[in-house]
Amino acid sequence: MKSILFSFFYVVAFVSFIHANEVNTLETKSDLDNETTQTRFESLSKLTKVIGTVEKYYVDDIKLQEIVNKALKGLMQELDAHSTYMDKKYFKEMQIQTNGEFGGLGITVGMRDGALTVISPIDDTPAYKAGVKAGDIILKIDDTSTLNITLDEAVGLMRGKPKTPIELTLVRKGENKPILIKIIRDIIKIQSVYSKTIGDDVLYLRVTSFDKNVDVNMRKAINKNKTFKGIILDLRNNPGGLLNQAISVTDFFVNSGVIVSQKGRDESSEEKFSATSANTLTSVPLVVLVNAGSASASEIVSGALQDHKRAIVVGEKTFGKGSVQVILPITDDKSEGVKLTIAKYYLPSGRTIQATGITPDIIAYAGEVPQESDAEFKIKEADLKKHLEGELEKVNHDEVKTKEEKKNSDVITKEELFKDNQLKTGVDILKSLIIMKK
Structure with missing residues (x-):
């Protein structure tokens, strides 16, 4: 029986070897020169021997199909944090996600130094409202530890x-002990682009993710607000998305030159x-806001605009996800495949x-x-006994006008601006750029 088993695996290895050579278009000539046919055959034989040994001697009765899937x-x-094997169950889950018929938390996660890390919470989702932040490390999902968990397994546990x-049990920088956050899953609906105004001359554009409609919605927002003298492009907590959308958005602000390039192992x-x-x-001054939750496509946009000297980038260092993955089917019915970094x-x-x-x-x-604290002791012109009354009245009139400004969902007020240091810094820089352009 043993000889029959191993004969079978040797046949599989030989067939795999022939198939590998037939589809060898991804390999360069130097690869073949460095690895002999004999070495390749020995490697495949080793793999089949290990699989056969596990099937024959492992303490639990595991079927061959399950062993191969685990392998x-x-x-x-082992290749990288983004490559993965997708079995039939995984493909089915992907289809469910595409149709929007799943309950989720509204966070994008990734593996950083072996730890399950929140890349970013998505605006107005259950996770965002519950207080999950970019950079949080997820220790446990309910009672399941994330130690040695795969990214796909983690996503599967969080869906429902x-x-x-x-x-979620989280570790957060600056906190002395883990944080327990309770969340109620919900259907995730994302508004990828929305715009607001800041004062009379600044257009604020927020992009939460690069889905298929970003370029269309951004074009509408920019064309609708042609009178503005500067733009704030907010890409904070944007986990990325489609490459073509990142290219289109960058193209709105850059006249010519390379936006991004991609290189595989063959240069x-x-x-x-x-x-x-x-x-x-538009050619108006531009400031881009980023943070640790800005990843992938948002890094392409901010980095390209920075390289072209087209925008000032403000905020914190981004996530650092700059690899390209494709899905390659491995079965005739395309029900299974691999997501591979290329x-x-x-x-x-x-x-x-x-x-x-x-x-x-x-x-x-x-x-x-x-x-400025109210407790600080300072003397100003208005505190002097014989200050200029006319000027003071004018200032007070302007302050009253500001306080009476109607609250509008399309407007970022002064109070809201002072609650967001990164946005306030970006606006100050943008106003300087507008003055310089004049």
């Missing part, structure tokens, strides 16, 4: 029926994406995003803007 998952997990509860396969003047919508993104200057992120031109931390 494939382990292989992909809408209106069902879940508990001759480099692909470049460039800006065209026909797609440029390339890395490179910015116009040639620098990579992967594991380094984008360093802002101006570092600004989250929180409220420090303001």
Whole structure:
């Protein structure tokens, strides 16, 4: 029986070897020169021997299909944090997610140094409202530890029926002990783009993720507000999305030149994406806001605008996700496949995003803007006994006008601005750029 078993695996190995050579288009000539046919055959034989040994001697009775699936998952997990094997169940879950018929938390997660880390919470989702923050490390999902868990397993645990509860145990920088956050799952509906105004001359554009409609919605917002003298592009906690949308958004502000390029292991396969003047919508001064939750496509946009000297980037260092994944089917019915990293993104200057992120031109931390304390003892002109009454009346009139300003969901008020230090810093810089342009 043993000889029959191993004969079977040797046949599988030989067939795999033939198949590998038939689809060898991804390998360069130097790869084949460095690895002999004999070595390749021996490696495949070793794999089949291990699988056969596990099937025959492992303490539990595991079927061959399950062993192979586990081997494939382990292989992909060892490559990098983003490559993965997708079985039929995983494919089905992806289809459910695409149709929007699943309950979720509204967070994007990734593996950083082996730890399950929140890349960013999505605006106005259960996780965002519950207080989950970018950079939080997830220790437990309900009672399940995330130690040695795969990214797909973690996502599967966090999904569930809408209106069902879940508990996350988090480690947060600056906190002395883990934080327990209770969340109620819900259908995740995302508004990817919305716009507001700041004062009379600043347009605020918030992009929460790069879905298929970002370029259309941003074009509408910019064309609708042609009179504004400067733009704040807020990409904080934006986990990324579609590459073509990142290219389109950058193209709105850049006349020419490379926006981003991607290179695989064969440098001759480099692909470049460039800006065209026909797609440029505006040349007004621009400030981009980023933080640790800005990843992938948002890093491409902020990095390209920074390299082209088209925008001032303000905030905190970004996440550093600059790799390209594709889904390749491995079965005839395309019900199973692998998500494989095939390339890395490179910015116009040639620098990579992967594991380094984008360093802002101006570092600004989250929180409220420090303001003058009422307890501080200071004497001003208005406190003098014989101050100029006419001027004081004018100032007071302006202050009353500001206080009586109607609250509008399309307007960011002065009070809201002072609650967001990064936004306030960005606005101050933008106003300086507007003055300089005059």
